Amino acid sequence: xxxxxxxxxxxxxxxxxxxxxxxxNRVNLSIAPGITSLVGPNGSGKxxxxxxxxxxxxPTRGRISVLGIEPDRPEQLFRxxxxxxxxxxxxxxxxxxxxxxxxxxxxxxxxxxxxxxSAKALERVxxxxxxxxxxxxxxxxxxxxxxxxQSIAHGPTVLILDEPLNGLDPMARAETINxxxxxxxxxxxxxxxxxxxxxxxxxxDQVVLLNNGYVVxxxxxxxxxxxxxxxxxxxxxxxxxxxxxxxxxxEHNAVVEARLHTDAQGLFVKxxxxxxxxxxxxxxxxxxxLNVESVAPVDDDLNAVYxxxxxxxxxxxx
Amino acid sequence: MSSRADTSVVTKxxxxxxxxxWMRQVLAILRLEVKKNFWGRRAILIYLLALLPxxxxxxxxxxxxxxGGRAEPAFLNMMFAGIYEILILRTVVFFGCAWxxxxxxxxxxxxxxxxxxxxxxxxxxxxxVGKYLSGLLTSLILFVSATAVSLLLLYLxxxxxxxxxxxxxxxxxRYALIYLAITALACAGYGAVxxxxxxxxxxPIIPALAVYGWEFIxxxxxxxxxKLSVIHYLQSxxxxxxxxxxxxxxxxxxxxxxxxxxxxxxxxxLLAFASLQIRRMEIRYGGE
Numbered sequence: 001x002x003x004x005x006x007x008x009x010x011x012x013x014x015x016x017x018x019x020x021x022x023x024x025n026r027v028n029l030s031i032a033p034g035i036t037s038l039v040g041p042n043g044s045g046k047x048x049x050x051x052x053x054x055x056x057x058x059p060t061r062g063r064i065s066v067l068g069i070e071p072d073r074p075e076q077l078f079r080x081x082x083x084x085x086x087x088x089x090x091x092x093x094x095x096x097x098x099x100x101x102x103x104x105x106x107x108x109x110x111x112x113x114x115x116x117x118s119a120k121a122l123e124r125v126x127x128x129x130x131x132x133x134x135x136x137x138x139x140x141x142x143x144x145x146x147x148x149x150q151s152i153a154h155g156p157t158v159l160i161l162d163e164p165l166n167g168l169d170p171m172a173r174a175e176t177i178n179x180x181x182x183x184x185x186x187x188x189x190x191x192x193x194x195x196x197x198x199x200x201x202x203x204x205d206q207v208v209l210l211n212n213g214y215v216v217x218x219x220x221x222x223x224x225x226x227x228x229x230x231x232x233x234x235x236x237x238x239x240x241x242x243x244x245x246x247x248x249x250x251e252h253n254a255v256v257e258a259r260l261h262t263d264a265q266g267l268f269v270k271x272x273x274x275x276x277x278x279x280x281x282x283x284x285x286x287x288x289x290l291n292v293e294s295v296a297p298v299d300d301d302l303n304a305v306y307x308x309x310x311x312x313x314x315x316x317x318x
Numbered sequence: 319m320s321s322r323a324d325t326s327v328v329t330k331x332x333x334x335x336x337x338x339x340w341m342r343q344v345l346a347i348l349r350l351e352v353k354k355n356f357w358g359r360r361a362i363l364i365y366l367l368a369l370l371p372x373x374x375x376x377x378x379x380x381x382x383x384x385x386g387g388r389a390e391p392a393f394l395n396m397m398f399a400g401i402y403e404i405l406i407l408r409t410v411v412f413f414g415c416a417w418x419x420x421x422x423x424x425x426x427x428x429x430x431x432x433x434x435x436x437x438x439x440x441x442x443x444x445x446x447v448g449k450y451l452s453g454l455l456t457s458l459i460l461f462v463s464a465t466a467v468s469l470l471l472l473y474l475x476x477x478x479x480x481x482x483x484x485x486x487x488x489x490x491x492r493y494a495l496i497y498l499a500i501t502a503l504a505c506a507g508y509g510a511v512x513x514x515x516x517x518x519x520x521x522p523i524i525p526a527l528a529v530y531g532w533e534f535i536x537x538x539x540x541x542x543x544x545k546l547s548v549i550h551y552l553q554s555x556x557x558x559x560x561x562x563x564x565x566x567x568x569x570x571x572x573x574x575x576x577x578x579x580x581x582x583x584x585x586x587x588l589l590a591f592a593s594l595q596i597r598r599m600e601i602r603y604g605g606e
Contacts, residue, residue: 018602056436056601072597078439085437087603089430091350092358105346106438108339150434 006068008032009053009158009189014062016048022213023048027062029208029218031191035184037200038193039306040210046193047086049210050160053191054083066158067189078107082151086162088143090135096122096146097131100153107154121153126175140167148176158189165199177203197303209306217305224305231299231308232256232270237281238293242267245284252280268298340444347435347448348455351422355456360421364456367414368464371406375471382475391488398472399558402497406468407552411461411504412530418457419512420522422449423596430603443593450513450589457505465501469494493557500552507548507581510588517595537562541569548584551577 009031016023024045038046051057053064055071064070069077090099097118104114122131125145130138135146144167152159161180165173180203184190194200200207201221209217209224217224232254238261239245245267246258254273261267271277274297285292298304355361378397426432435445473481473490484490511529515522533549544550544567553559554571555578562568572580 051601054437056433058598058600074436075439075441078437083437085433087430087433091426091431091434092354092429102346102350103434103438105349106343106435106440108342108346108439110342151437154439 005030005065009067009191010063010065011049011053012063012065014052014059014064016052016057017060023057024052024210024213024215027215029215031189031208032206033184033187033189034205035180035190035192035203037204037207038191038210039195039197039200039207041195043212044210045213046210047162048213049208050083050085050162050191050193054081054160056085078156079154080156081158081160082154082156083160084147084151084162084164086166088140088147090143090146092136093134095132095134096127096138096142096149099135099146100150103150104153109154117153117155118149121149124152124179125149126172141169141172144168145172145176152183156188158191159183160191162193163195164192165194165196173199197306201303221305232272233274233297234299235269235271235274235277235295236261236266236298237269237295238266239285240265240291240293241288244288245281245290248284248288249277249280252277265293340441340447343440343444344448344451347445348452351449351452352455355418355452360417360425363417364414364460367410367417368460370410371401371464371468372471374401374405375468379471379475391484391490394472394484395489395493395558398469398493398497399556399560402465402468403553403556403560406461406465406501407504408533408549410464411457411501412508412533414461415453415457415505415508416512416526419450419453419509420516420526422453422513422516424516424520424522427601427603433601436599436601442596442599446513446589446593446596450509450592453509453513454505457509458502461505462498462501465497466494469497489557496555496557500555503555503578503581504548504552506585507551510585510592511548514588514592514595517592517599537566540567544569545572545580548581551581 009029011027011029014027015025027045027049038049040046048057052059053066053071055074055077058072066077067080069080071077091102094102097115100118100121101111101114104117105111109117119128119131122128125148127142127145127149130142135143138146144164148161148164151161164180165176168176177199180190180192184205192200192204204221206219207217207221207224208215237245242260242264246260249255249258249267249269252271252273254276255269255271257268257270259268269277278295281295284290299308355364423432426435436442473484476484481490485494512522512526515525515529519525533547536544536547536549536553539547551572555574559571571577
């Protein structure tokens with residue numbers, strides 16, 4: 001184990017089969033600190049990957065290490081890792097506070113330490129007021145947050161969160177995303193699965209796109225987009241004379257399509273080299289004294305990338 | 319939602335002292351599990367089972383002592399021996415332990431809450447020990463108490479002085495202590511068997527019934543096979559062995575100094591096997 005892998009979550013040719021059914025296949029990943037999102041539709045392998053890295057599942061083939069620790073050593077792994085799973089179930093009869101402090105006790109903390117750490121975790125997820133109520137009486141959003149509190153209570157350096165925003169109202173979502181950002185800024189690894197693409201897009205440093213058990217792309221979302229040569233980047237330029245612009249854009253070889261916006265106040269351009277196109281655009285704007293209102297890529301977000309990657313037709317993103 | 323609290327500054331448990339840590343972890347598991355065993359929704363069955371002998375001996379206690387020679391020590395002892403083996407040992411303790419110990423893991427899989435243990439920095443062997451001890455404590459409290467209350471109810475109708483005389487001057491006290499010890503050993507032995515069954519099988523009812531069948535036909539088995547059971551060692555300890563009928567294959571009872579350690583060693587081996595099993599266990603609630 002080298003120093004780098006001791007700071008990463010590493011999947012080395014990992015496959016998991018449930019009998020004949022494929023969970024994930026030939027996954028090679030290195031996840032660095034920061035917020036990494038696993039994105040994919042139901043059944044794409046997100047939860048399987050998370051369960052593999054936490055030892056809830058064992059790989060059929062390959063090796064996994066989390067900060068240099070193999071998942072079949074829970075006594076070491078979970079000193080550093082917290083996992084907020086999707087299982088919306090709890091041991092019966094416990095209040096929120098008892099739920100967290102009981103499992104801190106199971107970790108080996110004394111009663112005093114457990115109480116103190118529970119209080120801090122509850123405060124962090126905004127559940128202090130409801131701490132002494134039975135978990136069974138919590139709303140879905142509160143149950144989500146109490147599980148989040150339980151997973152962060154021991155101060156892990158890797159936090160794995162399976163659909164952590166499910167069931168949260170918009171305010172709680174925003175607060176939770178802020179909490180994730182803050183945890184990431186403290187140097188934590190956050191591995192988050194989600195199917196809400198715009199939220200993933202907002203908070204992720206890097207994404208792992210999954211489909212049918214395969215990793216179809218990974219890395220910084222814009223970097224992934226740039227490498228998709230078969231799908232030229234679409235850029236919308238809102239300006240006063242889009243026709244003039246349209247006549248000039250084909251001077252750049254990488255531009256493959258230019259289409260006027262229906263309101264005649266903009267131009268859609270498809271290019272295989274966005275950087276070069278922006279240079280050309282600057283020149284055209286200056287030479288023709290165009291009044292430009294905005295320039296924005298329209299398919300540079302996660303949703304578009306994901307649509308391109310998984311759509312069988314390979315068509316335009318919706 | 320505050321983001322000021324910092325949980326990472328709290329001192330983590332000392333490393334390099336695993337026994338101290340394991341002890342604390344076992345105690346924490348015990349606290350959680352014993353509470354669940356006694357107050358969970360599955361507890362009602364074990365209370366009913368534990369009540370069975372108490373109700374039966376309460377009913378017997380209502381019969382006047384002078385009916386059918388009931389005041390005779392020999393009669394009392396033989397009656398208790400029969401009811402103890404058939405009702406308490408083979409029914410209450412057996413099925414009670416099956417319910418308690420099989421649910422330690424299987425129940426949590428059904429409730430989808432086992433992952434909280436698996437996601438703790440806890441050796442899975444320690445989890446097995448903690449869960450087993452919680453089941454053992456629960457079954458001991460319930461079934462040893464049920465045995466003790468049954469014994470009390472046996473002697474109660476005779477009055478205080480006659481009861482004390484039977485207990486102190488006769489074999490009463492020694493027998494009572496032996497029965498309590500047999501119950502405790504039964505909880506330990508059957509507990510380990512059913513904990514393992516609960517780990518190995520998705521539907522543990524059928525294997526549990528198979529074990530019941532094996533224990534039931536023990537009297538028909540050749541001497542060597544008899545020893546592959548729990549009931550053989552428990553019967554060997556019984557102060558008043560019951561006649562096993564004309565078809566029984568008679569075998570020498572195992573002496574107590576062999577029977578007790580053998581049962582305990584068997585229990586240890588079963589728990590060791592359970593520990594190996596649980597290290598390979600995956601959480602796949604969807605497939606349950």
